[in-house]
Every structure is written in structure tokens, then in C-alpha cells.
Amino acid sequence: MPRRRGRPRSPWTLQRRLVLTVVGLLALVSITIGVVSVVILRASLLDRLDVQLASAADRSGAVLGGGGDNDGDRLGDTPGSTYFGTPTANSILSGPAQPPGLLALVYDGSSITTGYTDDQSGAIEELSAQQVQQLADHVNQSAAVTVNLGGELGEYRVQAETSGSGTLYLVGLPLSGVEATAAQLALIITFVSLAGLIVVAIIAAWVVRLALRPLQRVTATATRVAQLPLDQGEVSLDDRVPTGDADPRTEVGRVGAALNRMLDHVDLALEARQQSERKVRQFVADASHELRTPLASIRGYSELTRRSGQQLPPDAIHALGRIESESVRMTGLVEDLLLLARLDEGRELEMEPVDLTMLLVDAVSDAHAAGRDHIWDLDLPEVPIEAIGDEPRLRQVITNLLANARLHTDAGTTVVVALAAVGDRAVITVTDNGPGVPEDLTSTLFERFARGDSSRFRGTGSTGLGLAIVAAVVAAHHGAVSVESVPGRTQFRVELPLATG
Template identity: 40%
Template sequence: MPTLSGETRKDGRSWLNPSTWHLRTRLVLVAMALLVAICGAVGLFSYASMDSFLTQQLDKQLGQASHLSNEAGRPQLGNPSGRPDPLEGRGQGVGTLIARISNGQVSSAGLLASDATRDSLSPGDEKALADLRHDGNPVDRTLSTGSYRLVAVEAPYGDVIVTGLPLAAKQNTLTSLVWTMVVVSLAGLVLIGLAGTVLIRRTMKPLEQLSEVATQVSRLPLDAGEVALAVRVPPSNAHPGTEVGSVGHALNLMLDNVSKALEARQESETKVRQFVADASHELRTPLTAIRGYTELMRMTENFTPDGRKSLARVQSQSERMTTLVEDLLLLARLDEGQPLKLADVDLTQLVVETVSDEKVMAPDRVWQLELPEEPVVVRGDASQLHQVLANLLSNARKHTVPGTKVVTAVMRSADGSAVVTVTDNGAGIPPEFVDRVFARFARADAARTSPVGSGSSVAAAGAAATEGTSGLGLSIVQSIVEAHGGSVEVTSRPGRTEFAFRLPAGGPSS
């Protein structure tokens, strides 16, 4: 899941970027946010309603207490100068605050205690009571003894009687209500969140299956070869009556279309390969005849110097054409997956022999060997592995300048596979051409225009097309190595280009 620190994971998701969250996570969070808003609105409404209800009840009680206070403070008949203490009146509840204000001063004030005695007020409390408006409207005030609901009423006999009831009971009730709603809301949110997560996960399961199907298809090698595109969305998730089912149905239709296109492509490729194989095979006979008649004419006829030059040109071009036809025929056979003539092959000895042949053809290069003490033996087709080495070394001979050092190394890796590398210190491969270096007939622009020995590296030479090259050398290398169950790769930078092919220890898999 996204990290709390906001760091971006390898899959691109970040806690600080909601757009990268899973859809189910966003749905759960949105549902929880709506529930929190609803609970908050219900809580505020309930709190306001309860506060209004309790205030109305308290004001009703306060009105009754104020009436009793006014009656208790009324002067007695026959004694108009006497002023009874309102606190001595009966019927008042514990905690009731009563004060008499005469001529703007508090003449008597106190609280009714639980033991029916009177508790006095502080001077600050008396001043707060004296400042009340005498309009009979209840107000809330905070005194030294707590919060009170107060009302000041001017009595018919001229005094002002202040009556108050404590707000503690109301506040305790509201506090209990708040805590009850908070606890109930949190418990409900947790339960709804867990249940919602389970339900949303189950609802989103079909989408995850669609994603798995798309992921499986994305990992299939669709670029070449015969592809069996058998992956489909299950029928339960491909019913067009629902949104997810419509997507699954559309995905299945797309996969069916892609499968048919791949079958058509494979059929077309098969026809092309068959044509190339047949054409190459048929061309071998006339090319052999051309070469034979050329040799016969050279031995039996007298030509002028220009005639002999032209005849030599015909012979060289026929030999080049023969080499191209043989390469095409070999690629066609490899594409058809014809079985290899497997035997134990000593790569060490094979490298020594192939490099020795290249030394004779290009003594102006520096040829070096790096061989292990023990022979490296693999299971493979000796003639084809010889062609792999010959193609790589031939590229080094044809497309590097005199004096270039070419190092051929053989080693055994930790997993038991055999590794052969051909490294030169030439100019290197153009970066934009590295990815296409093993493609058939691929040729770098520099190689087309540069003559042999102009500084091209081994890699550029492998796909280059100077006279005598066809752009098939590295394609043949890759096809032969892969037919042996191995792999080939290239790394290049100015001053160092290396081809490395790896062959498994147990030979090609059956």
C-alpha cells in the first residue's frame, strides 16, 4: 500500500497522490467520507435539538422559580416596610440562585445548598448579577460557582429579583449525548468500513480478473513466431449486461481479432519463409552452373585483359550471390526449427581454429585469445557454432581499421553455462542503431557509406552493408544461438564493443 511518508513506490503509487490509489481504496475512502459527513450532520442536528429542548425545559423551570422568588420577596400586609428574604421562600430546588437588587445594589443573594442552608456569593458574582438587564429574558452567565441560567425581573414593589438555575445538568446531558454519538458513530464507521471493504473487493474482483488477462497478454511474445493466444476473460465476467461484463466482452472480442491477425501474420510469414527457402534452393543450381561455366571459360578461352577482368567480376559476384543464397537458406531452415546435429563441441578448440583462420585473412589486425585452463565443452552443432564464431570474427575483420585489437574469450560462468565474447576497440555502434543490430538486412547509414577499414566497429559491421556483406551475419548468429537454447547480446561505447553469446550447460532443450 502507499507509504505514509509520501515516497513513490516502484509501481508509481504514492499516498500523497490520490490519482495513483487503487479504485477500491478510493471507493472505500469516499464512502467513509460520506458517512463521516452524514454522522457529523446528524450529530450537529441532534445536539442542536437537544440543546433547544433542554433550554426550553430549563427556562420553564426558571420561570416557575422566578415566580416563587418574587412571591417570597413581596412585602407582608401590615408591615409595608418589611422586606422578606426571597431565599427563605419554599418550593425552590437545591442549587437555585436568588438575589434581591435594591437601588442598583445587591441587598441579599445566595445559593440554596443541599442542607437547606444558604451559600453566599462573591463580590464579583454580585456585580455580575447587578449588571443584568431587567427585561425578564433568560441569559447564561458563568459565575465563580459555575454556569447559570439567569433571569432578572422587576417586581411590582420596586425591587429586582434575580433567579438562576445551574446549567450543570444540561451540560452533563449534552456531554453524554456527544460522547454517545461519537462512540456509536466510530463503531458504525469501523463496521461499515470493514463491511464496505469486503463488499467493494468482491465487487471489484471481476475488474482484477480483466487486469490479469490483459497482463498475461502483454507478456506474450507477439512480435514473431507462432503465437497461441488462448487467454480469455471468463464467461462469468464477459456478460454484456453489466458494465464490467461489457468491458470483458469487448476485451474478448479484441483478443479474438488479435488472434486472427496473428494467425494471418503467421500464415503469411510461413509462406514467405517457404518461398525464400524454395527460391534459395532453386537458385543454387543456376549459380553453380554460372560458376562452373565461368571457370571453364577461364581455362579454355583466350580473353583480352578487359575480358578477363569482366569474367573475374562475374565470378566474384556469383560467389557473393551464392553466399547470400546459403545464408537465406540457413535462416529459412532455422526458422522451420529443423533439428540440430548435436554432439560434444570443444568451444576452446573451435575458437582457436576460427581465430587462426581470420589471422591468415587479416594479419594487419591484432588477434588475441583468452582461454581457460580446462576445455569448455558444450552440447551443440559444431558446424553452426563455427559459423557463429566465423561471422563475429569476419565482422571484426571487415569493419575495423588495420591495427585494431580483437580479443576472443571463452569462459565458464557460475551456473555452468559457456560464454564466448568477441571484443574490439573500434569506434563503437551508433546508439540509435544498437537495438536493431540483430535485425535482418539492418544496416547503419555510416556502414553503407564507409568503406571497409574506415573505423566501423564490430557491431556496426555486423549490420553494415559494404560490398560483400548482406546484413544477415548477426541475424544468423542470433538464430543459431537461440536454436541452441542460448542468448546473444551486445554492449558498445566508443573504444569498446563486445558481443557475448551464452550456451546452456545441458545443451538446447528438446
């Protein structure tokens, strides 16, 4: 069974990494300090408990070494005693100045007596056989050791001694007080550390956010520049990182200064490109304007000569016809170049409501007359649709799209022109069932002089400017044009702002 790939985790921001690093280091330091403090406190309390245990052992040795007659009279009937007058565990537990919770075991050579003082009631209680066995294993050790007696008693610190009379005895004090104090300290350190971590996280987030504000301003500048249409038209690249954020003495300042230098170079390059484009546009406009007069003269003289009525050789008549047709073709090319140059200069169009329904009816009627070998269909809404635009220019858009469909498809191709209102846009589509646009040409189809070698772009006299004019005119109307093509279906889609009111 294939393993399902999990969704990639989103990368952490620099602010989050810095805050978590600070909080993590503080947590590590707090844990270290807490562990060391608890260990030192426990060791100190354990040493103090060992001192108390040694004192209790000395007092117990004094009690056992004193004969114990009086103790036997007094303790003979209490739990843990053996024979009258014999030193027992009760002798130790009932001795003077013994600490609470004391545990005692006495071995007189023939019997073992044990007991411990209950912390709450102060009564002397006996130990179980298992607990006695655990203590008996340590009667030969003179150093203090820790024994876990289990049950309610838990861990005890015990020490074995020999009295002056030769009696072996063992005394112990509970470790519950030491463990409780150490646990209380650990709990206090935990709560204080957690509170400190929360406070530090809040302060660190504020400080880091404050420290990263210059970087955010640098990012904002780069984002604004990235959103500019640097690839077209004249662009004013005046946005720069503020001087305060471009100080080379800081890390962020060096980034800001580097970005400013890069923007200066880009600005110079854009200015040089714009100057070059302006010169080219001016040349094309001037050349197109100047070529109109001689082209009109060539066409007029050739037409006049052909219609003069004089007898001319057939080859001369053919040559005059070719001169006239090529002058007409070149005049159209010059007019297209002049229109593109004017659109590039951003000349204002005459914007007014245009009835797209009637415009499409007229355009399809003209296309039907020019291409009777094609099938032309209209799909119009019942209610007329108006758009805001320049009617001659919009008529030229539709004419060019229909001419493109006629010139680059075979005879018998069906071309459907449709109009619809989608939201606040008027949508015009021109769809044909021709061979389609080559995939490698789709991305450059609306560029100037875009040509191809497929059946849609065979030698038909096309200048390669028709769709470029369509794109330029639609863009000047704040619209959009696109194409979708597969073999057997090609659709050009034009969107224009609807007329409101």
C-alpha cells in the same frame, strides 16, 4: 536554494476510492446527525430548564411577597441576611420546593443580598463581588438569559422578577446539567459513529472487492495477452474474457466485450501476418534450395573452362574469374538465407555438450589466417567451459562475429575474444578498438540486411545477414546476444546455457 521535489504520490486504486467515498459520506452524515441531535437536545433541555426557572421565580416571588417575619426570625443569623425581618436571598434559597443549585439575588432598594445552594453539601454560599456585579447587570431583564459566573459556578440561566411588595429579585439555575447531558450525547454519538464507520469500511471493502472481481479478471486477461510475444513467431491468441464477465448489460461487461472484440481483430491480423510470413519463409527456403544446383553448375563450368588449358583472351579469363567469384558469393548468400529459413521454421538443433574453449581457439586461428593485418588475442579461463548446443551452428556464430570485426575495422585493429562462466551461463565477448557502430544503427544491427554507410560498413561485400544469423542461432540455443559500442570500443556479448553435470 532550489526546492526539492517530493516523490510523486502513488495513485489511489478504484477500490480505495470507492471505500473512502462511502466512508466519507457516512462520516459526513453521522456528523450532521450528531450535531443536529446535540443542538436539538440542548435546546429542549434549555427550554425545560427555563420552565423550572420560571417556577422557581414564582415560588421566590411568593416567599418575598408574604412579609417574611417568620423567615427573618429563622434566617436572621444565616449568611447573606441583612436586617431582621427583611426579605433576603436566603429567604428564597430556604423556601419550599426550591431546586438544588438555585442562585438568588434580592435588592430591597437599599441593599443587595445574594447566595446559592451548593449541589453537594446543600449549604448556602455567598457570591463574590464580581459575580454579584455580573448578576446586577441583568436585574432589569425579565426574560431568561445565560450568565457565565466563572470559577466553580460556570454558566447559569437567570431570570429577574419583581415581588408583590416591590422587591427586585433574580433567580438562576446552573447550566452544568444541560451541558453535561449534551456532552454525554455527543460522546455517545461519536463512539457509535466511529464504530459504525469501522464496520461500514470493512463491509464496504468486502463488497467493493467482490464487485470488482469481474474487472480484475478482465485485467488478468489483458495482462496475459500483453505478455505474449506478439511481434515474433506464430502466436496462439486464444485467451478471452469469460462470457460471464462480458455481459454488455453491465459496465464491466461492456469493457470485457470490447476487449474480446479487440482480441478477435488482433487474432485475425496475427493469423494473416503468420500466413504471409509462412509463405515468404517457404518461398525463401524453396528458392534457396533450388538456386543451389544452378549456382553449383555455373561455378563448376566457369572453373572447368578456366582450367581447360585452352588459350583464352585475357578479358575472357577475367570474366570467367568474376563469374566464379560471384557464384561463390551468391552461393554463400543462398546458404545464409536457407539457414535463416530453417531457423524460422523452428527446426530442432542437435544439442550436445560443446567445448567452447577449443571452438574459440580454432575460430581465432582461422580469423588470424584470414586477416593477418589485424591483431587477434584470446582470453580463456584455465578450466575448459562447455555449453549445450549445436557445434556447427555455434562455430558459425563465432566465425560471423570475427568476420564482422575483420571486415568492418581498419588494419591494425586489435580484436580480443574472451570466454567466462557467469552463473549458469557461458559468456563469449568479441571486443575491438575500431571506429564503433553508429548510434542510430545499434537498435537494428541484428536485423536482416542491416547495412550502414560508416567506416564499419563500407563496401566490403557484406550481405547484411551475418549478425542476423548470429542472433537467430543464439536465440535457438535459448541464449542472448547484445552489443555495446562507443567510438574506439565495440563489444559483442553472447550468452549460452552452460552444460550441467
